[in-house]
Amino acid sequence: xxxxxxxxxxxxxxxxxxxxxxxPTVTVRPAPAPTVDQDTLGRIFLGRVIEPGDEVGxxxxxxxxxxxxxxxxxxxGEALPGxxxxxxAGLMARGARAEPxxxxxxxxxxxxxxxxxxxxxxxxQLDDLADARPLxxxxxxxxxxxxxxxRSVAVVGARACTEYGTxxxxxxxxxxxxxxxxxxxxxxxxxxxxAHRGALAAGGATVAxxxxxxxxxxxxxxxxxxxxxxxxxxxxxxxxxxxxxTPSRFILRNRVIAALxxxxxxxxxxxxxGSLATxxxxxxxxRHTMGVPGPVTxxxxxxxxxxxxGEATLVTDAAEVVELVGDMGDLxxxxxxxxxxxxxxxxxxxTVLAALPGDRASPAGEIAAAARTTPDEAIARLYELRALGxxxxxxxxxxxTRQAVIxxxxxxxxx
Numbered sequence: 001x002x003x004x005x006x007x008x009x010x011x012x013x014x015x016x017x018x019x020x021x022x023x024p025t026v027t028v029r030p031a032p033a034p035t036v037d038q039d040t041l042g043r044i045f046l047g048r049v050i051e052p053g054d055e056v057g058x059x060x061x062x063x064x065x066x067x068x069x070x071x072x073x074x075x076x077g078e079a080l081p082g083x084x085x086x087x088x089a090g091l092m093a094r095g096a097r098a099e100p101x102x103x104x105x106x107x108x109x110x111x112x113x114x115x116x117x118x119x120x121x122x123x124x125q126l127d128d129l130a131d132a133r134p135l136x137x138x139x140x141x142x143x144x145x146x147x148x149x150x151r152s153v154a155v156v157g158a159r160a161c162t163e164y165g166t167x168x169x170x171x172x173x174x175x176x177x178x179x180x181x182x183x184x185x186x187x188x189x190x191x192x193x194x195a196h197r198g199a200l201a202a203g204g205a206t207v208a209x210x211x212x213x214x215x216x217x218x219x220x221x222x223x224x225x226x227x228x229x230x231x232x233x234x235x236x237x238x239x240x241x242x243x244x245x246t247p248s249r250f251i252l253r254n255r256v257i258a259a260l261x262x263x264x265x266x267x268x269x270x271x272x273x274g275s276l277a278t279x280x281x282x283x284x285x286x287r288h289t290m291g292v293p294g295p296v297t298x299x300x301x302x303x304x305x306x307x308x309x310g311e312a313t314l315v316t317d318a319a320e321v322v323e324l325v326g327d328m329g330d331l332x333x334x335x336x337x338x339x340x341x342x343x344x345x346x347x348x349x350x351t352v353l354a355a356l357p358g359d360r361a362s363p364a365g366e367i368a369a370a371a372r373t374t375p376d377e378a379i380a381r382l383y384e385l386r387a388l389g390x391x392x393x394x395x396x397x398x399x400x401t402r403q404a405v406i407x408x409x410x411x412x413x414x415x
Contacts, residue, residue: 042066048098052238053252058131106241110215112140123149141234152182156275157191157267165268170198175318177204210237211245211253254278262325263288269303290315352381361397
């Protein structure tokens with residue numbers, strides 16, 4: 001049987017191969033933005049209207065609710081109590097420019113989120129601020145603010161600090177971080193920056209509380225530092241994205257630092273330092289207030305010393321801070337001077353040793369009289385001291401060794 005003939009077209013048309021089992025088409029769509037409830041949107045709206053720490057605005061929110069306050073501001077309704085007509089007009093003008101959805105979008109682009117009171121991440125200790133409580137906080141960083149705040153300490157101080165202040169703040173922050181404490185500060189020049197850097201260098205946790213929008217690092221010279229804090233820790237603030245700090249906002253920001261933490265340590269602060277506002281807020285809230293002493297001749301330490309003359313507690317290292325703010329049993333080690341060989345002598349031997357004159361040999365009877373003991377007891381102790389290198393025999397007398405005299409004057413062990 002012959003094979004069937006195969007005919008080949010010399011000019012074939014392009015061949016199209018159709019897969020009998022085509023793979024399903026997958027359409028990738030961007031994840032939808034998380035839904036935000038009206039109360040949260042209202043708080044973001046009011047964040048553009050009411051200044052941080054405004055107790056009148058906080059009272060409105062508490063008494064009338066977020067929704068009613070937003071409605072009156074946005075719709076030009078009846079003025080809320082406690083404000084003049086001029087101020088009410090100013091608040092409505094601010095409300096006309098507020099766009100909470102835009103603020104949320106801008107925050108998401110910067111990797112930030114809004115945490116309102118009642119949110120699982122909200123630190124409840126901020127409620128101690130009562131009507132001055134923030135409407136909410138903008139947060140950059142992955143950790144939970146609530147969990148970090150439970151074990152945190154504020155380290156604040158002068159912007160124009162000395163090398164001593166920088167060293168103390170960095171060492172203190174590193175020690176706290178090594179003990180598992182979160183270091184909170186304001187991201188400013190000077191002591192704040194030293195505290196943040198000390199915690200980061202120790203591989204620890206730190207939080208920067210800004211007086212402006214969390215997407216706009218301030219001061220500009222700390223852009224790299226604040227970005228690093230956002231990556232390894234948390235950057236938080238009350239003001240909406242893009243907003244700028246003012247002198248009054250710096251002072252009001254300090255109340256958040258004080259309320260967020262278990263205690264505040266002030267390192268180098270002049271009498272008019274803004275960091276003292278943090279300490280005073282901490283005292284009002286019943287938090288621990290601590291100060292690191294400095295030279296009494298330094299004007300940069302005068303504010304700290306004034307705190308220490310009041311209700312603040314003097315601290316010199318992280319262990320002493322943790323003893324105050326930590327749990328029961330977190331005690332700082334006792335401070336003692338060096339133990340010298342003389343300290344290990346028996347009381348009788350120390351008495352005989354002290355009875356020897358430093359410039360000549362003395363007979364045993366004279367030494368016994370000076371030590372108020374018997375000659376036999378004095379001789380027994382003198383032989384003991386000779387074995388230890390404190391005295392030597394000179395004929396019928398006894399004399400301190402040269403090394404014992406030198407060490408006694410210099411405070412060093414004799415042998």
